[in-house]
Amino acid sequence: DGGITQSPKYLFRKEGQNVTLSCEQNLNHDAMYWYRQDPGQGLRLIYYSQIVNDFQKGDIAEGYSVSREKKESFPLTVTSAQKNPTAFYLCASKGQEYNEQFFGPGTRLTVL
Amino acid sequence: GQQVMQIPQYQHVQEGEDFTTYCNSSTTLSNIQWYKQRPGGHPVFLIQLVKSGEVKKQKRLTFQFGEAKKNSSLHITATQTTDVGTYFCAGRRAAGNKLTFGGGTRVLVKP
Numbered sequence: 001d002g003g004i005t006q007s008p009k010y011l012f013r014k015e016g017q018n019v020t021l022s023c024e025q026n027l028n029h030d031a032m033y034w035y036r037q038d039p040g041q042g043l044r045l046i047y048y049s050q051i052v053n054d055f056q057k058g059d060i061a062e063g064y065s066v067s068r069e070k071k072e073s074f075p076l077t078v079t080s081a082q083k084n085p086t087a088f089y090l091c092a093s094k095g096q097e098y099n100e101q102f103f104g105p106g107t108r109l110t111v112l
Numbered sequence: 113g114q115q116v117m118q119i120p121q122y123q124h125v126q127e128g129e130d131f132t133t134y135c136n137s138s139t140t141l142s143n144i145q146w147y148k149q150r151p152g153g154h155p156v157f158l159i160q161l162v163k164s165g166e167v168k169k170q171k172r173l174t175f176q177f178g179e180a181k182k183n184s185s186l187h188i189t190a191t192q193t194t195d196v197g198t199y200f201c202a203g204r205r206a207a208g209n210k211l212t213f214g215g216g217t218r219v220l221v222k223p
Contacts, residue, residue: 044213090155101145
């Protein structure tokens with residue numbers, strides 16, 4: 001089955017630690033995205049990548065970093081510089097029919 | 113920057129009733145998309161509107177794109193418990209590669 005996987009589903013970290021969230025897709029999509037969702041809020045774009053070895057900052061990139069070494073993978077690192085890292089993180093890739101977003105199941109990060 | 117606003121933020125609906133949620137952009141859009149996120153789930157693409165004044169239907173859901181391509185609406189008729197969730201609109205500017213999501217309308221259905 002084609003799709004996007006994110007792991008883990010739930011993640012707990014201590015304050016001051018960096019943490020990397022995994023995102024893998026087998027849809028053969030070029031573009032991938034990371035969004036952050038806070039309780040009762042919409043989705044805010046963190047970073048996006050239109051092609052391998054290239055990525056751009058979204059609206060709230062501060063405190064985050066990404067890499068895009070393979071087409072299938074777009075990991076997100078939440079660094080200790082991110083002031084309020086506790087949130088639901090969604091990875092997405094862009095479909096070809098409508099340029100729609102295909103979302104993964106998300107990772108719920110809690111920083112204690 | 114571009115802003116997309118949705119109203120209402122919350123909608124409590126009696127089962128069987130109709131309701132409408134609205135989406136307004138600060139800038140003209142090339143297209144608008146709608147997504148549904150079930151509680152505990154992730155957003156799922158519903159539909160895309162491209163043309164000015166376009167109306168599309170999916171069973172009990174009717175989507176409309178405004179004439180000025182700055183606003184959109186989603187109307188649900190005869191609401192069912194399966195309609196529970198948060199509905200997001202997302203707009204894309206001309207030649208843009210990013211979608212800007214609205215804050216969503218969270219729909220709760222009273223049986």
